[in-house]
Amino acid sequence: MIARVTADPATVGAAPDAKPSSDRPLSDRVFPGRSWSGLLPGVLVVGATLVLAVRVAGVDLGDALLFTGYVLAFLTFPGTVVWRAVAKPGPSLGNDLVLGTILGLVLEAPLYVLLRLFDLTELIYGYPVAVLFGAMVVVWRRRRVGPVVIGRASLWSWAGAAVAGVQVLLVTNQVWTQRPVDALRAPYVDEPFHLAIAGDLLHHFPAQMPWVDGTPLFYHWLVYVHLASAATVTHIELIVLMRSMSIALLVLLAVGGAYAAATRLTGRKWTGFVAALVLAMGATPDFFGWTSLVSPAQLAFDSVTRAFDSPTHALVMPLQMVLMVLVVEMIRREQWRWGPWLLTVVVMVAVAGAKSSALPTIVAGLFLALVIAAVLRRTRMVRTLGVQLGSAVAVFLVAQQLFYGGGTRATGIDLNGSTVQRLGILMLPEGETLPGSAPLSIWISFTVGFLLVAVPVIAALVRGGWRRPDFVFLAGTWAAGAGAFMVLSHPALSQAYFLLGAGGFLAVLIAVSLSDIFPVDLSLRDGLRIAGCAALGCLAIVIARLVVGDDMPADGSAFTPTLLTQLVVGLLVLAVALVVVLVYARRSTIAVLPAVVALMLGVVLAGAPQTVALAVAGPAVPRAPDTDIIGPDGVAAARFVREHSQTDDLIATNAHCIGLPVPDCDRRNFWIAAYAERRVLVEGWAYIDPLVVGLPSTDLNNSAYLPFWDPELLEANDAAIIQPSPATIATLRDEHGVDWLVVDRRYRADLRGLRRELGQPRFKQGLYSVFDLR
Numbered sequence: 042m043i044a045r046v047t048a049d050p051a052t053v054g055a056a057p058d059a060k061p062s063s064d065r066p067l068s069d070r071v072f073p074g075r076s077w078s079g080l081l082p083g084v085l086v087v088g089a090t091l092v093l094a095v096r097v098a099g100v101d102l103g104d105a106l107l108f109t110g111y112v113l114a115f116l117t118f119p120g121t122v123v124w125r126a127v128a129k130p131g132p133s134l135g136n137d138l139v140l141g142t143i144l145g146l147v148l149e150a151p152l153y154v155l156l157r158l159f160d161l162t163e164l165i166y167g168y169p170v171a172v173l174f175g176a177m178v179v180v181w182r183r184r185r186v187g188p189v190v191i192g193r194a195s196l197w198s199w200a201g202a203a204v205a206g207v208q209v210l211l212v213t214n215q216v217w218t219q220r221p222v223d224a225l226r227a228p229y230v231d232e233p234f235h236l237a238i239a240g241d242l243l244h245h246f247p248a249q250m251p252w253v254d255g256t257p258l259f260y261h262w263l264v265y266v267h268l269a270s271a272a273t274v275t276h277i278e279l280i281v282l283m284r285s286m287s288i289a290l291l292v293l294l295a296v297g298g299a300y301a302a303a304t305r306l307t308g309r310k311w312t313g314f315v316a317a318l319v320l321a322m323g324a325t326p327d328f329f330g331w332t333s334l335v336s337p338a339q340l341a342f343d344s345v346t347r348a349f350d351s352p353t354h355a356l357v358m359p360l361q362m363v364l365m366v367l368v369v370e371m372i373r374r375e376q377w378r379w380g381p382w383l384l385t386v387v388v389m390v391a392v393a394g395a396k397s398s399a400l401p402t403i404v405a406g407l408f409l410a411l412v413i414a415a416v417l418r419r420t421r422m423v424r425t426l427g428v429q430l431g432s433a434v435a436v437f438l439v440a441q442q443l444f445y446g447g448g449t450r451a452t453g454i455d456l457n458g459s460t461v462q463r464l465g466i467l468m469l470p471e472g473e474t475l476p477g478s479a480p481l482s483i484w485i486s487f488t489v490g491f492l493l494v495a496v497p498v499i500a501a502l503v504r505g506g507w508r509r510p511d512f513v514f515l516a517g518t519w520a521a522g523a524g525a526f527m528v529l530s531h532p533a534l535s536q537a538y539f540l541l542g543a544g545g546f547l548a549v550l551i552a553v554s555l556s557d558i559f560p561v562d563l564s565l566r567d568g569l570r571i572a573g574c575a576a577l578g579c580l581a582i583v584i585a586r587l588v589v590g591d592d593m594p595a596d597g598s599a600f601t602p603t604l605l606t607q608l609v610v611g612l613l614v615l616a617v618a619l620v621v622v623l624v625y626a627r628r629s630t631i632a633v634l635p636a637v638v639a640l641m642l643g644v645v646l647a648g649a650p651q652t653v654a655l656a657v658a659g660p661a662v663p664r665a666p667d668t669d670i671i672g673p674d675g676v677a678a679a680r681f682v683r684e685h686s687q688t689d690d691l692i693a694t695n696a697h698c699i700g701l702p703v704p705d706c707d708r709r710n711f712w713i714a715a716y717a718e719r720r721v722l723v724e725g726w727a728y729i730d731p732l733v734v735g736l737p738s739t740d741l742n743n744s745a746y747l748p749f750w751d752p753e754l755l756e757a758n759d760a761a762i763i764q765p766s767p768a769t770i771a772t773l774r775d776e777h778g779v780d781w782l783v784v785d786r787r788y789r790a791d792l793r794g795l796r797r798e799l800g801q802p803r804f805k806q807g808l809y810s811v812f813d814l815r
Contacts, residue, residue, distance in 0.1 A: 078194040079135050082202030083297070090209050090289055098217035098285040107275045108286045112142065115165075115274060119172040120145025126179070127380045128367060131305045134191050135198070139301040140366065143294050143359045147391040150263055153270040157246040162273050197310040201300045204317045208292055210656035211345045219662040222281050225676045225716075227665035230699070232283070233712035234728060235352050239265040239279050240718035243272055244688040251714040252724035254691060254777075259446035259730050263394040264356040279718075283352065291355040292348050296321050298362030299545055303552035306369055309561075312552035315642075320548035322649040325490040347541065354538060357396035361545045364388045364403070365515070368429060372410065372511040375421040377428050386432050393440035398538040400440065402525065404433045406518030406546075410510035422510055448732045455530035463534055465600065473597045482601045484527070486608050491523055493615075494547075496641035500634055501554035512557075515550040519543045532740040551642070559635050567631045571639040574622050578643020579650070581618035585611040615644070669700045671712050672787055674807025679716035681804040681811055682781050686719060690815075691778050693722045695762045696785040697755075709745050713783055722779055723749065723758045765794040774814045782812040 091109060094100040121141025131137050156162045220227055238258065241251040242265050250256040268282050277286070296317050303316035348355035367385045371377055393400040411426040441447055461480040469475065492499070498506075498516055506512040522543025529536040559571070589607040594600045618640060626636035682692060694713055698706035710725030726749055731742035734750045741747065749755045757777070761769040762784055773779040782799075784790045786808045795812055796802070804811035 079133055079192045079198065080138075081194050082198045083135060083139075086202050086205045086209065086293065089206065090293065093209060093213045093217070094285050094289065097213050097221065099221035099223050100281060100285050104275070104277045104281060105286070108271070108277060108282070111271055111274050112290065114169045115149060115270075116145030117142045118145075118169055119148055122172055122176050123148060123384070124363075126176075127384045128370070130188055130190075131301070132190065132308065134189050136301045136305055139294065139297040140305075140363055143298055143363045144388070146267055146294075146356070147360065147363070147388055149270050150266045150391060150394075153266055153273070154246055157242070157269070165270070165273060195310050197314045200314045201297075201317045204300075204314070204321050205293055205296045207653055207656045208296055208321050208345055209289070211652070212289055212292060212349075214656060214661040215346065216349050216662075217285065219665045220284060221664070222284050224665060224667075225280065226667040226671045226673070228668070228670060228712070229350055230670065230709060231350065233670070233715040234709065235265070236279055236283060236715035237711045238262060239268040239272075239283065240715055241720065242266055242269040243279065243718060249720060250729050251720040252711045253726050253729060254720045254722050256729055256733060257446065259444065259448060259733060260728075261353045261357075261394060261396050261444060263391060264352045267356065268352075280716075284349070288349050288352060288355050291352075291359060292345060294359035295348075295355070295362070295545065298359045299548045299552075302362045302366050303549045305366055306549065307553055307556040309556050312556050315555060316548045316552035318649065319551050319645060320544060322652045323548065323551075323645045324648050325494045325645070351538075353396050354541065357392060357399045357542055358545055360388065360392050360395055361399060361403075361542070362549075364392055365546065365549060368403075368407070368514060369511045371425060371429065372422065372514060375419070375425055377425050382428065382432070385429070386436060389433055389436040390440065393436055394444045396538060396542055397440075397445055398522075398525070398536075399542050400433060400437050402518050402521040402539060402543055402546075404430065404437060405521035406514045406516075407433055409517035410514040413507065413513045414510045417508060417510075419510075426510060446730060446733060448730045448738060452529055452531045452536065454528055460527050460530065460534070460536060468604075469594060469597060469600060473600075475597055476601055478601045479597075479604075482604050486604060487527060489608060489612070493641060494645050497551050497554040497558065497638045500638050501557045504557065504634075506554070506557060512550075512553065515546055515553065519546040519550055522546070532743045551645070555638065555642070558638050564630070567629065570625070570629045570631055571635060574625070574636045574639035575643035575646070577618050577622060578640040578645075579647045580643075581615050581640075582611075582644055582647035585614040588614065669787075670710075672785060672808040674809055675712065675785070676716050677806055678783055678804055678809035678811050679713050682717040682719060682783065685803070685813075686717075686781060688719070690719055690780040691722060692717060692719050692724075692781045692783055693758050693761065693773050693777075693779040694724055694783045694785065695759060695788045695790055696783070697723065697725055697749075698788075699725075701787075705746050707745050708747065717783075719781075722773070722777055723755055726750075759789075762790050762795070765791055765798045767798065770798050770814070780813070780815050782814060784810045784812070786810070 087109070091105045095102050095105050117138060120143065121137050124141040124144050125137055128140075131140065152168060153162070153165065156165055220229070237251050238248065238260065241248045241258070242262070248258040248262065248265075250258055250260075268279055268287055271277065271282050271287060272279050299316040299320045300313035304310055304313035348358075364385065367381060367388060371381055371385065389400065389403075392403070407426060407430040411423065411430055414422040414426055461483040462475060465475045465479045465483055466473075501512065502516065506516075522539045522541075525539035526536055529539065563571075589610045594603040619637065622636050622640045623633060626633045629636075682690075692713060696713065697708060697710055699709055700706065708725045708727040713724050714721045726747065727745040731738045731747075736742045736750060754777075757769070757772050761773045761779075762782065773782075782795070784792065784795065784802075786792070792810060795810075799812045799814065802810040803813045
């Protein structure tokens with residue numbers, strides 16, 4: 042008879058080193074209980090994602106099933122084994138599976154890098170077998186395993202699955218419909234950039250910026266390691282992984298990770314739903330005024346589209362959930378142990394390599410928590426936080442060299458210039474200038490929006506949360522992200538990722554705050570009253586937007602009064618709603634504070650109904666038209682080179698621009714390196730850190746219109762195609778090691794001369810000819 046093991050209510054959400062409630066033999070503790078329905082919500086979401094990927098994104102059914110097997114065997118299984126062994130089992134098996142799969146992404150990276158470095162990638166298939174063997178040895182020696190709690194699916198787990206389902210529908214209607222995997226000539230402008238780096242990591246380590254041969258890769262490149270590893274295991278083409286399977290997986294893991302982290306840290310199931318809901322559909326009421334520029338629905342939808350436009354952001358969001366749990370639980374234990382500490386450091390390295398903006402905000406949060414612990418004279422906690430902070434700082438410094446070459450990519454401090462000016466200009470018609478009072482008005486709007494969205498957090502801090510360094514860590518990390526967004530500058534407004542990346546901390550922080558504020562024994566009637574207060578908060582935002590409208594200022598002179606007027610009207614509407622809530626709360630058994638907090642939670646979630654409607658009803662974005670980024674049959678030409686060349690072969694091309702070759706053309710041309718999966722002598726040259734090529738890191742040098750820094754190399758590259766001769770061809774082949782020429786007939790080329798010197802092209806189709814120099 043199989044014994045039923047249930048979670049002890051006293052230990053749910055407690056420190057992860059709490060001892061299991063039983064030491065019975067292993068045979069009595071594996072998969073206890075009669076119901077497996079606890080996994081059903083997640084299984085249904087994953088199944089729906091696979092069906093939609095096949096039907097809408099155009100993924101082959103075999104590839105979809107193969108990728109699912111890869112996730113289970115190479116991510117979920119190893120990650121969950123290590124997670125349960127080091128971080129200890131959580132409140133349920135489903136919780137461990139989500140966090141374990143995220144950890145699997147972390148463990149996968151060093152394994153693949155080592156195997157690629159020594160050209161032993163065929164050994165990767167033994168990875169899950171080795172983990173299984175190691176787990177069996179450990180279990181055999183200990184004769185027992187931690188509790189495996191499955192249980193029944195709760196209402197909250199179904200609600201969390203519904204939130205994830207909305208994200209899947211948004212992906213389907215707004216991403217996959219627009220760019221299915223066969224719409225190769227309709228890429229998002231930066232997609233070939235991401236694809237090219239993944240392609241280089243698929244065949245080389247250390248990797249390069251493959252569109253300019255010999256340029257080292259200094260970038261947040263860990264997401265491309267995942268893509269390369271998945272492609273190595275499954276042999277699925279990289280474009281299929283990036284446009285559909287892998288990024289959709291990361292979106293689901295971000296939502297599921299928020300649910301799992303909040304549930305584990307609070308021990309209350311409903312907090313997981315709140316965290317998932319805030320992350321997937323929440324938004325500030327509008328940091329910059331009550332206009333449509335930063336409407337709640339747009340920000341909620343942004344959580345999906347930005348994942349596909351920025352794979353690096355897609356990876357760091359779930360990774361931060363695992364790091365958050367590890368750090369908070371170590372703080373709560375007031376001591377550090379070698380196992381959890383080493384795992385925390387490994388995850389810190391992954392977070393630093395996934396996105397350069399992520400770890401600095403975590404360092405700030407740890408520092409604030411350390412200050413609070415020191416003020417409270419909690420010696421053991423000071424020691425624990427000191428180890429964590431020191432580890433995070435050391436990882437940050439190492440990562441700056443390992444991943445980013447010590448460069449800042451023109452990121453600097455600018456209190457009045459970059460963010461406020463750029464955002465203000467975006468709110469005006471093109472060509473209008475901002476008045477001198479605009480920066481102050483934008484700062485006021487930002488501060489008000491920040492305080493409104495932080496009401497639950499502020500309430501929890503006032504009620505004693507400031508005495509809890511773990512709570513201060515969560516709050517400080519998000520506050521640091523918001524502050525960095527406003528005080529830093531970058532030529533492409535990339536400082537926004539400090540705020541966007543901290544969204545996961547905000548989601549879990551609000552869930553933890555509500556857990557502290559709302560009583561445990563809340564009755565159904567009071568729960569409905571709280572829901573009514575939240576609905577009133579949503580309604581207040583709707584009314585404010587109807588009152589003030591969403592028209593942009595007609596000119597710069599009207600910018601400041603328009604913005605502040607909209608802000609004041611919006612605050613007045615919220616004030617009226619607050620009065621209604623206070624009167625309403627007096628007539629019920631719920632306290633005033635929970636009612637007010639619920640109202641502001643409704644403000645945060647004001648865009649949720651519109652987001653759900655957009656996901657369910659569409660309208661689906663029409664299929665993107667072909668662009669001039671890639672000419673007709675360009676992808677076929679690049680794939681021809683990939684299929685007929687060695688991985689170290691080098692390509693030369695005359696295609697350096699997006700669109701027509703004007704003197705100041707956009708140099709973000711990476712698609713030949715992307716689809717050929719080979720390095721190019723000189724293709725485009727944007728996005729390369731100027732410091733790497735000996736230039737100062739300025740706004741101009743970080744732009745997509747930078748002139749090439751080695752004119753002699755570019756002249757030799759183009760001369761072989763524009764003026765082919767034995768000398769120019771020999772220069773490319775013998776001095777620079779070029780093996781293939783990919784000629785784009787949209788640009789200058791002497792095809793007759795190339796045929797005279799090289800014979801007939803190996804490939805000739807559409808606008809492209811491919812010549813073999815070997």
